[in-house]
Amino acid sequence: MVSDAETIAKGEWYPPHSSGSVPARLLSRGGRLLAVTEEDVALSDSAAGELSFTPRVGSIPRRAVFADGSVFESSENDAIDAFLRGGGRSGWVHRLEEFHPRIFVFAIAVVLLAVGIYRYALPALVEVAVFVTPPVVSEAMSYSALNTLDSTALSASQLDEARQAEIAARFRQVAANAEGGAGRYVLNFRDGGVIGPNAFALPDGNIVITDQLVELAGGDDEMITGVLAHEVGHVEYKHSLRQLYRAAGVAGLVMLIAGDVGSGVEDILTQGGGLLALSYSRSAEAEADRRSVELMRKAGMDTVAIARFFDVMETKLGDHSRTSMLSTHPGSPERKQAILEYDRILRQD
Amino acid sequence: MDNRVSAGSAANAFERARFTGTASEYFGIWIVNVLLTIVTLGIYSAWAKVRRNRYFYGNTVLLGRAFEYHATGKQIFIGRLIVFAFVIVANILAAIHPLFSLVTTVLVLVALPWLIVRGLRFNARVTSYRNVRFDFTGTAGGAFVCVMLGSLVAFLSLGLLAPLASRWLNRYIFNNLRYGNRPFDTDPKVGALYRALLIPALMVVLGLVILAGLVAIAVVGMQANDPGAFEHDAAMLMIVSGMYLVVFGLIIVYGLAGLIYRAAVHNIVWSSTRIDGQHLLRSDLSRARYAWIAISNVVVTMLTLGLMRPWAAVRLARYVAEHTAVRIEGEIGEVFTQFQTTGAAIGAEYMSMEGIDFGF
Numbered sequence: 150m151v152s153d154a155e156t157i158a159k160g161e162w163y164p165p166h167s168s169g170s171v172p173a174r175l176l177s178r179g180g181r182l183l184a185v186t187e188e189d190v191a192l193s194d195s196a197a198g199e200l201s202f203t204p205r206v207g208s209i210p211r212r213a214v215f216a217d218g219s220v221f222e223s224s225e226n227d228a229i230d231a232f233l234r235g236g237g238r239s240g241w242v243h244r245l246e247e248f249h250p251r252i253f254v255f256a257i258a259v260v261l262l263a264v265g266i267y268r269y270a271l272p273a274l275v276e277v278a279v280f281v282t283p284p285v286v287s288e289a290m291s292y293s294a295l296n297t298l299d300s301t302a303l304s305a306s307q308l309d310e311a312r313q314a315e316i317a318a319r320f321r322q323v324a325a326n327a328e329g330g331a332g333r334y335v336l337n338f339r340d341g342g343v344i345g346p347n348a349f350a351l352p353d354g355n356i357v358i359t360d361q362l363v364e365l366a367g368g369d370d371e372m373i374t375g376v377l378a379h380e381v382g383h384v385e386y387k388h389s390l391r392q393l394y395r396a397a398g399v400a401g402l403v404m405l406i407a408g409d410v411g412s413g414v415e416d417i418l419t420q421g422g423g424l425l426a427l428s429y430s431r432s433a434e435a436e437a438d439r440r441s442v443e444l445m446r447k448a449g450m451d452t453v454a455i456a457r458f459f460d461v462m463e464t465k466l467g468d469h470s471r472t473s474m475l476s477t478h479p480g481s482p483e484r485k486q487a488i489l490e491y492d493r494i495l496r497q498d
Numbered sequence: 499m500d501n502r503v504s505a506g507s508a509a510n511a512f513e514r515a516r517f518t519g520t521a522s523e524y525f526g527i528w529i530v531n532v533l534l535t536i537v538t539l540g541i542y543s544a545w546a547k548v549r550r551n552r553y554f555y556g557n558t559v560l561l562g563r564a565f566e567y568h569a570t571g572k573q574i575f576i577g578r579l580i581v582f583a584f585v586i587v588a589n590i591l592a593a594i595h596p597l598f599s600l601v602t603t604v605l606v607l608v609a610l611p612w613l614i615v616r617g618l619r620f621n622a623r624v625t626s627y628r629n630v631r632f633d634f635t636g637t638a639g640g641a642f643v644c645v646m647l648g649s650l651v652a653f654l655s656l657g658l659l660a661p662l663a664s665r666w667l668n669r670y671i672f673n674n675l676r677y678g679n680r681p682f683d684t685d686p687k688v689g690a691l692y693r694a695l696l697i698p699a700l701m702v703v704l705g706l707v708i709l710a711g712l713v714a715i716a717v718v719g720m721q722a723n724d725p726g727a728f729e730h731d732a733a734m735l736m737i738v739s740g741m742y743l744v745v746f747g748l749i750i751v752y753g754l755a756g757l758i759y760r761a762a763v764h765n766i767v768w769s770s771t772r773i774d775g776q777h778l779l780r781s782d783l784s785r786a787r788y789a790w791i792a793i794s795n796v797v798v799t800m801l802t803l804g805l806m807r808p809w810a811a812v813r814l815a816r817y818v819a820e821h822t823a824v825r826i827e828g829e830i831g832e833v834f835t836q837f838q839t840t841g842a843a844i845g846a847e848y849m850s851m852e853g854i855d856f857g858f
Binding site: 163166167168169170203204206207208209210212220222242245246247249252255256258259260262263266289290293401 | 526532549555556564628630833
């Protein structure tokens with residue numbers, strides 16, 4: 150009575166939750182699927198709809214669970230596929246995965262997609278994220294960053310009131326022409342401590358300058374103003390927010406594509422992500438440098454004053470190691486060159 | 499009847515596992531995984547993980563039968579979603595105020611033993627061999643002592659107590675592991691583990707001496723040239739490149755020593771593990787060969803922009819499988835699954851995101 154049925158595949162049959170397997174065949178008969186021994190003794194019997202085969206992955210064995218919990222396992226993947234195809238069910242993912250010329254098309258598609266996402270989708274996403282970020286986020290970030298710095302590296306400025314007022318007055322002159330006007334930017338004086346000579350901008354418009362930088366400038370106040378105009382540029386272009394989103398985006402991209410890249414490679418990719426962020430920070434510096442030239446020009450001050458700052462850093466700061474601005478703002482000679490160039494172009498117009 | 503796991507004619511012989519997967523077959527699975535993951539903006543990665551694991555488990559063959567991985571894409575996806583949401587919320591809170599990052603860090607540390615147990619149990623329960631599932635019965639307290647305190651002790655002792663930590667960790671994992679209703683047990687000897695540390699420790703000491711020597715030569719050379727040399731850019735460049743040399747040198751020395759130590763511990767632990775108190779496991783990885791495969795895999799993967807990753811993964815899986823063996827003492831008999839649900843994949847996904855992977 151079993152012999153008139155169609156044999157689907159040969160394999161092993163396991164009782165429910167047990168390792169005691171028996172060599173078996175899977176049969177299809179009248180809309181039901183049966184597992185039978187080699188001697189045609191019935192082991193399990195279920196309606197065809199109740200049985201689902203595990204999807205095909207490479208050539209590993211596949212399993213089908215009967216209604217009673219017993220399992221039929223077989224490596225005869227093609228035979229099972231032929232049967233399933235008759236019923237209109239088949240694994241399209243597996244067919245994509247087969248080693249076929251189109252797999253090379255997939256490989257090229259993956260590379261192109263990865264490059265495309267990095268070049269076009271990531272910058273666009275960063276822009277969107279920057280656009281939708283409410284000002285309260287920048288304010289909260291700036292507030293906590295300044296608090297952290299004040300409680301660790303920075304301390305109160307040693308400069309006297311008159312000197313601070315002098316610098317602040319010049320700063321207001323350049324900031325007046327910046328986006329949002331002078332009111333948007335607040336100049337803070339601090340003793341730099343281990344940070345040394347430095348100036349930095351917080352996303353909400355707070356700008357910090359260290360006593361050490363003022364000291365380094367000697368009496369050259371236009372040079373200090375040039376540096377501060379550069380920091381105003383960072384605020385206008387929302388560089389810190391952009392960099393934050395970019396770093397998050399690159400990390401997400403690595404996770405998205407990598408999936409299974411192996412532990413050693415993952416570490417290297419993370420380091421590589423840091424290098425990419427650094428190259429972005431260089432282009433941000435160049436952008437802020439150009440903004441400094443523009444703002445100084447509008448304020449009627451020496452447009453290339455910031456270039457003198459690079460000269461000072463090269464001659465006086467040669468011995469300061471990684472904490473100086475040398476490491477965060479690399480390539481001073483090139484930047485100086487670019488500033489002079491940009492100034493010349495602006496003059497020609 | 500060949501329905502029982504038995505030693506058959508070759509009584510008391512170890513039988514090696516095999517890995518039957520091939521690089522070309524896995525390349526197809528891998529590239530489609532990557533492609534669909536990108537196209538679905540990462541959502542498919544959960545299903546990709548299932549296909550990848552099913553391929554590797556299903557091609558690991560012991561005594562003529564393969565393992566099977568049972569987790570579903572949906573389980574992994576939900577686990578990832580919860581972990582991802584937590585990470586995002588934690589990062590937003592940390593950006594608002596630094597104090598929040600302290601709170602979330604403490605929260606994770608408190609929850610970590612529980613996450614470790616859930617992760618180990620999930621991974622065990624989604625693994626089967628001959629229709630019988632594995633299980634893990636460890637407690638959160640055990641995870642706290644053996645995994646967290648153990649790694650802290652190894653770290654604070656600069657690696658000198660690493661063998662003790664390895665012993666705690668592996669005893670915790672294997673003594674709580676079940677194959678159906680049969681328990682595993684292991685008792686790696688401290689002496690053997692310390693002998694495993696010998697070569698890696700020598701490598702670290704020798705590496706540090708060589709690095710220190712290079713730095714000393716550089717400093718002396720610079721001062722002999724010109725006592726005030728630190729003013730010049732060239733000296734600056736030398737200092738910076740010297741720092742990079744030291745940092746990369748340390749990473750390479752520790753990485754290599756770690757690989758050698760890991761292979762040796764793997765051998766010792768597996769070779770002292772028994773199933774059901776009688777069936778023996780054995781592992782005989784060559785430390786040098788294992789380290790060579792791991793390192794050359796990374797190099798080849800990088801040089802081919804990741805396209806040789808499937809080849810590298812298959813190569814390592816094959817090497818480990820072929821150096822793992824089991825000896826069945828008499829008849830193993832019929833093994834039964836104590837059927838239990840797998841629970842959520844949160845613990846397993848949190849750990850795999852943190853790079854902690856307890857595979858079987």
